[in-house]
Amino acid sequence: MTDNVRVRFAPSPTGFLHIGGARTALYNWAFARHFGGTFILRIEDTDPERSTEENTQAILSAMRWLGLDYDEGPGIGGDYGPYFQTQRFDRYAEGLELLKASGHAYPCFCSAEELDAKREAAREKGGVAGYDRTCRSLSADDAASRVAAGAPHVWRLKVPEDRGDIVFEDVVRGEVTFPATAVDDFVLARTDGSPTYNFAVVMDDVDMHISHVIRGDDHLSNTPKQVVVYEALDEAIPTFAHLSMIWGADGKRLSKRHGATSVEAYAELGYTPEALMNYLSLLGWSLDGETTIIDAATLKANFSLDRISKNPAIFDVEKLDWMNGVYIREMTAEQFVERMIVWLEAAGLSDPADVASRPEWFARLAPLVSERIKRLDEIVSMVEFLFAEPEIDESAREKVLLKEGAGRALTAAIAALAHCEWDVEEIEAALRELPEALGLKPKAVFQAVRVAITGSTVSLPLFESLELLGRERTRARLAANAALATE
């Protein structure tokens, strides 16, 4: 592991792992893995109102599910911890002392009301917002004595008078320039001593020797402020890469209105982590513009920051569905059975012991199902008829069983299947003879059998289904429905 590439994903545990956050995590991970660098997970839990332990756990489990393993962070530690911001307050305090000592921070006694008023006024005039530096002109003695006297105060960054435009390199945007006026003497430490976000991140990224900051676009405007903090701290500025946002289908910020937004929700809907990872990797990045199926190994081998696109992307569930289907179809029977049984067990239809008792049966079933679904949750309705007596769908009964000839077809099927070998070929051969013998269309015969066996006009392939169902149950269902069908 080389130390020249150290990146981090730094979520706030104020909710589940969002799709956008997952992509940010994925890009950091892929970048680190590509260069044999270090991927760090840091929990930014400084907002006590909204941060919860549950959310932290949910984020960890979502990352585990996606396969985004980290090298330093919660649960596994590392040389630059702790990895929870709430456990790093002493470091922020030390950093602040450093800035005070070097003259880069000064106390401000302005009240919230005063600041609000000033901000309003400044905005009215149009143009430059930000703190007007009132307390910056306080004499050192005056400020010190007021602090000593216990006057409530915050600590502000003293942006150098001669600091010109702030220019930094962003791998995806190129050179980004902010006018000096975009950075005011912002607050580093609040009245209660806690650090503000823009100060804490820089302290953490410095302490953790972060080489590349890969994060959401919404932080681009924070970057000049952070750059000034790095300078005040006299620390090296990392390389930045700001990822544009992911939007919902309507081009608006992705939210509950758009359906599932958390990684967890996608897992529950039957998406595979492999597919979600593949889809997310292509949402704002491309290998060559042609390749769409990219597994983790390929991603690790090819990921690069310079192929990240600048424009925001709309999350397209239909493409994810297609991709999920591709991954499902690529599974071996064993892999698919492994996933299938989870869903069947949840539905109360089967369990691992069942698989263990008849592995070949499940192995035969697997490919029939896997090539027909896009999401794992579709498994249940598709194979239910093999585990329980199906209910005959009303419209299927009307359209098929109550059609003239259906009863004869079922009766004939019973006879035809009575003595043949019970395997697909024999079953098919036996049933194929019926249409002609009965003077019915093949479709009419097969659909009648299908509905009688599965309860639906749409099902897994007929002959295979019968084989899997077994001779006895097939005969019983055919007989039961023959009695109710139209001759």
Next chain:
RNA sequence: GGCCCGUUCGUCUAGCGGUUAGGACACCGCCCUCUCAAGGCGGAGAUCACGGGUUCGAAUCCCGUACGGGCUACCA
């Protein structure tokens, strides 16, 4: 309001001065076929947001406009 960022088929994107503007999803048609899928073949779909430049030549470079987004907190 100010500052910053973005704009190629409906969607994700390729393109980085000269291409019939390529691929993928979705869509349509045909083939395969016991239903549904999968698969194969083919099709439609982008005046490259708009307007000016620069250039022999611009989707590609520059400027402006429009639209969208972000930041502008003692949130993160």
